[in-house]
Amino acid sequence: MIIDEAAFVDNLAELIKAAMAFLMWGGQVVVCSTHDGVDNPFNETVQDILAGRAPYKHMRIDFDEALREGLYQRIALVKGEDWTPEAEAEWRAKIVAFYGDGADEELFCIPSASSGAWLPGPLIEARMTVERPVLRLDLPPDFMQRPKLDQAALLAPFMAELEEALGGLDLTPHYAFGFDFARVADLSVASLLAIEARLKRREELVVEMRNVPGAEQKAVVGMILGKVRERLVGAAFDATGMGWTVAEDMGRIFGLRESEDSAGLVWAIKFTEDWYRLQMPPLKAAFEDDAIALHRDEYLLSDLRAVKLVRGIPRVPALREGTKGKMRHGDYAIALALAHFASRMRWSEVGYRAVPDQRREGGAGQMYDHADHADDADIAGRGWWTPPLGAGLRGGLI
Known part of the structure; x- marks a missing residue:
């Protein structure tokens, strides 16, 4: 389900609540819109998502991002025109000029009337x-x-x-x-x-x-x-x-x-x-x-x-x-x-385990002496905790 131009809906919260029932059937609800200033439910919902207070995912695609993903190339293909970087740049300039003062909001996802103190x-x-x-x-x-x-x-x-x-x-x-x-x-x-x-x-x-x-x-x-x-x-x-x-x-x-x-x-x-x-x-x-x-x-x-x-x-x-x-x-x-x-960085604690001592018991409960067992065949069945031949590091398995 797609809710388009959500910033201009009379009661966005109620509409989203009704649409969420669609998720029970394994569906997806997409809410998209250009902004209509900063003081509207759509922008408030966006800010809640960015702040981590709403369990939704936010995707932001502005005009330039769409161009990088091939918007004008697709338009040129549909219109039967040849695509060139120069033609795309000229088209972009015309579109931005067409929107004038509204370009930031309509094309670049920047809410209007968004200046002033951030925190009261x-x-x-x-x-x-x-x-x-x-x-x-x-x-x-x-x-x-x-x-x-x-x-x-x-x-x-x-x-x-x-x-x-x-x-x-x-x-x-x-x-x-x-x-x-x-x-x-x-x-x-x-x-x-x-x-x-x-x-x-x-x-x-x-x-x-x-x-x-x-x-x-x-x-x-x-x-x-x-x-x-x-x-x-x-x-x-x-x-x-x-x-x-x-x-x-x-x-x-x-x-x-x-x-x-x-x-x-x-x-x-x-x-x-x-x-x-x-x-x-x-x-x-x-x-x-x-x-x-x-x-x-x-x-x-x-x-x-x-x-x-x-x-x-x-x-x-x-x-x-x-x-x-x-x-x-x-x-x-x-x-x-x-x-x-x-x-808020993701982190994890790492526990330390010392390198096993070669003098500790082997897998069969016998003391293992590397000097007396130089043949690899003799140690094929040793436990994973037994160090390799020649190891003389101090420490032990805890």
Whole structure:
């Protein structure tokens, strides 16, 4: 069953409820439509799917995707015309021009009237229930030119504060980490989320760094991850610029993850519109469902309020806020989005089994001595736990 132009149905929820009876017979219900703005049941259902609150699958096919899949080639075949890249490009331009201001919504799956704040201020404040200070490190511009002793003296108070904060962490829950890197104009921000038993994400640590060289940033990040290593389920890093070097170095220690199904705890994220489109709705759902608790801080609040809907996709606009030299660019919002993404990464615990000791009993309950049994025929029936000839590794089967 196909429900077309669902955004323009008078009562979409009731129509879908009626259509779902078709599934009992093994059928399929497809709900498709162009958008009719952001404030309609169709778009709300799409957002619920992306947030994981609706048990359906979302498929997005815009005009360019259809062209890549052969839309114009099929049109040319039906019309008896020859297909060429030039003819397709000219046809695309005409179609986009025909729709004019409505092209984004009609052709590119971008709801109209989709600009403005992504999260309401009162909602953000309601989730700021963690009464714990944000750790901030602001180094002088000439830090790199100072003697090593001066550098150590400037870092020492912050590192002591960080060590104290990490020492107070409860290592019972699992943890997820997000890091937004900056070196010159913006802040580097780290967010550490604890995943509670009822799956609420509680922020246990926020670190902001300004004018901090890469080596010192890596030391701070490594200290945090090292503390929660045994309970860490994932760490996501901004890798669109120099942040890649931090992600890479942490990947050497904790394992670099390159896909959803690969191993490793560190995932280097190169932001795209698709990443924001798919990963920001679950974060918003956490705010709406009271499934997240954050530090109460005015600067963190301003960073989250800086996220806007740009062409229907939540992201931080290019405009920076603040005074000269102390600008903010929604850096905390990105770090939090990365941490929340990391908390939802697929992961599994791996148990360790030691290599069996050659002196342990064989399959027939007899002590096995490799020195006395050099003939392969003599060991053909040995148990799977008995090591190969020549193995002398210590350990044993548990």
